[in-house]
Amino acid sequence: MKLALKAIGHGFLGRPVFEHVDLALASGEVVALIGPSGCGKTTLLQIAAGLVEPLRGRVHRAYRRHAMVFQEPRLLPWMTARDNIGYGLRASGAERAMSADVAARRAAEVGLHARDLDKYPAELSGGMRQRAAVARALAVEPDVVFFDEPFTAVDVGLKRILQDLVIAAAARDSFSALFVTHDLAEAVRVAHRLVVLGGNAQGLVADRRIDGTPGARGNREVFDLVEAWSGEPAFRELFDGERESAA
Numbered sequence: 001m002k003l004a005l006k007a008i009g010h011g012f013l014g015r016p017v018f019e020h021v022d023l024a025l026a027s028g029e030v031v032a033l034i035g036p037s038g039c040g041k042t043t044l045l046q047i048a049a050g051l052v053e054p055l056r057g058r059v060h061r062a063y064r065r066h067a068m069v070f071q072e073p074r075l076l077p078w079m080t081a082r083d084n085i086g087y088g089l090r091a092s093g094a095e096r097a098m099s100a101d102v103a104a105r106r107a108a109e110v111g112l113h114a115r116d117l118d119k120y121p122a123e124l125s126g127g128m129r130q131r132a133a134v135a136r137a138l139a140v141e142p143d144v145v146f147f148d149e150p151f152t153a154v155d156v157g158l159k160r161i162l163q164d165l166v167i168a169a170a171a172r173d174s175f176s177a178l179f180v181t182h183d184l185a186e187a188v189r190v191a192h193r194l195v196v197l198g199g200n201a202q203g204l205v206a207d208r209r210i211d212g213t214p215g216a217r218g219n220r221e222v223f224d225l226v227e228a229w230s231g232e233p234a235f236r237e238l239f240d241g242e243r244e245s246a247a
């Protein structure tokens with residue numbers, strides 16, 4: 001077990017967000033966390049990462065390094081792509097040449113061209129920035145990666161490419177990941193297991209193993225699973241909001 005959340009409860013200003021959440025990440029396991037907006041996904045991820053101290057419960061960590069990828073790339077505007085990608089390494093004491101080396105390798109893995117490495121974030125496209133954010137996370141050779149809706153803001157074609165990059169990296173480097181998304185198809189593509197956090201402080205309302213292996217599931221399989229699950233009560237809440245906002 002790389003990470004275990006035990007009986008976690010949290011709330012803000014006396015308002016409970018969730019209670020009694022138990023969640024564990026096995027070594028090399030990618031767990032997708034979905035749930036309606038405001039149910040506490042980001043809060044739970046921040047608790048798991050140690051950024052927020054939970055009001056109740058305990059977090060057990062059995063790993064050395066983690067990394068995070070957010071919805072926005074959060075690159076430092078005054079640093080080149082190379083220095084942004086190598087930032088975590090430099091911060092943990094790596095030599096400049098070594099971090100530049102790793103940055104170049106990680107950049108290539110996420111499809112950034114060598115000539116892009118000298119550019120500043122403002123000179124990169126949105127998609128390139130998000131690729132750099134993924135490369136920065138992978139550069140520190142994390143044991144656990146926390147993703148908070150990393151591809152929500154990128155267009156559909158690129159989203160798939162970035163999902164595939166994460167799937168390949170997770171398989172190759174065998175890191176564990178907690179992957180927050182509100183997109184059930186994305187969850188079913190990238191993860192081994194899916195947990196659903198309900199709204200109104202219900203806690204986890206579903207915990208499912210996803211058949212097959214990330215990367216080896218075909219479009220049809222993903223589509224059928226999404227169809228089947230989206231009809232179930234535990235998942236319905238996810239789509240209620242969408243229907244309302246579409247109306």
Ligand SMILES: Nc1ncnc2c1ncn2[C@@H]1O[C@H](COP(=O)(O)OP(=O)(O)OP(=O)(O)O)[C@@H](O)[C@H]1O
Nearest residue numbers: 012013017035036037038039040041042043044182
């Ligand atoms: N720092 C804070 N202070 C007060 N309330 C907060 C704070 N952070 C989150 N909340 C509240 O806690 C609840 C859960 O927020 P959180 O951001 O974890 O939800 P989420 O599931 O990630 O939502 P989304 O899908 O929109 O990202 C919300 O009602 C939110 O308003």
Ligand SMILES: [Mg+2]
Nearest residue numbers: 041042043148
């Ligand atoms: Mg959130």
